[in-house]
Amino acid sequence: MNAFSTAATGGRKKRGEGHTRREEILQAAKELFLELGYEATTIRRIADRVGVSAPALYLYFQDKEQMMLALCDQTFAVLIESIAEIENTVTDPRERIRRFGEAYLKFGLAHPDEYKLIFLGTNIPESIRKLGHRMPTDDPTRPGIGGALVFQRLVTMLVEAKQGGLKLNYPPDTCAELCWMGIHGVVAALILKPDFPWSNRDLLGTGMLDIVLNGVIAAA
Amino acid sequence: MNAFSTAATGGRKKRGEGHTRREEILQAAKELFLELGYEATTIRRIADRVGVSAPALYLYFQDKEQMMLALCDQTFAVLIESIAEIENTVTDPRERIRRFGEAYLKFGLAHPDEYKLIFLGTNIPESIRKLGHRMPTDDPTRPGIGGALVFQRLVTMLVEAKQGGLKLNYPPDTCAELCWMGIHGVVAALILKPDFPWSNRDLLGTGMLDIVLNGVIAAA
């Protein structure tokens, strides 16, 4: 532990305690990814913050990418949980979808970096870029599956809405895709262009929710 | 010119002919950016294809980024032109906006890499990431301004639509932002997740256009 390392955690771990080192690495990586972004966060920087040598990280992660994947899963679990709560407490199908959109918006704006990496990554490794649309039949224990799970919930909501008697203007999966694309468009824009003088951020969120709901669900 | 270099262009340029080398570099860079993406395209690869040494590129461009900027401008000029044609030939305001959206969609899907770099870049240098939302008052000769110019046209269309008597559900700039976000959401999704089993790509485009137009312009 030297005085210049932000979170150095002392010397060598005892036998069997390697997993605590792994968590220290994840914590440091998370901080740095959020501070600097994926590319600017180097293996050496993470290692410095943890207080170990750079190659030590490879004892716990296959590569830099796997660190990010583990972190994304942690974060998306929060969103998945809040969606589950909506499903358990809100019965009206239209209101469910709206609440989903609100939760999604809130999540995206609260976790812009994880959102970027899962849903907006363009110059990051292929295996990360594909996470957002991985099929729900994929192994759910595989890291980075969160994005696809979230989308799958929306599809289910639309299917159930139709079964519940709502009239949809498009097939349920198309409706889900359109809803997601609209909301995603708002999140993506606000995240990617934070300095743009948006007319009214709140109105963009609620407005888009109104627009896609009205566009997808036929008037009663 | 050696037989292994795809587009090597012979020896040293004569005095005053440096600009032709610059164009050769741009051409090679364009090919490689499209083949490999921004990150995977290295200075050395570009130089190899042109048939010069790597540092020679720095005679014509400040850095790798400036090459991409020059290319983005070239491409966006095509979209700007097609929008200008719509403005000149389509008078009905609602139809204008729809045609704008169609042109925008078509452009995005036809030039996914340029689109990614201007509107979706996340791990590319800051100066590129900001291009999409640069203010229209910025110097339009500055490289990479295309994205902002396009958006500005949409705002103008909405303002004129309101002046023309159409009733808008939100302020014109908010309407423009919502329209753009919806369409952008479709383009971004189709570009970023090309392998996802989208229900119906054409329907997503036309559907989103219907949805945002209906959502933004009040029924007659």
Next chain:
DNA sequence: GAAGATAACTTATCAATGGTAAGTTAACGG
């Protein structure tokens, strides 16, 4: 047509990156 000036280049080199190979140290079980 020789002499400079300089545009157009090259070679050599830099620090930083992600990642690997191979060795070292410390903790535990017997």
Next chain:
DNA sequence: CCGTTAACTTACCATTGATAAGTTATCTTC
């Protein structure tokens, strides 16, 4: 005490974007 092995380190590699400094060919001027 001793061997095994988890937990690490040092040394290194190829590749990256970029720079410094030198070289060569072409044009202008006398």
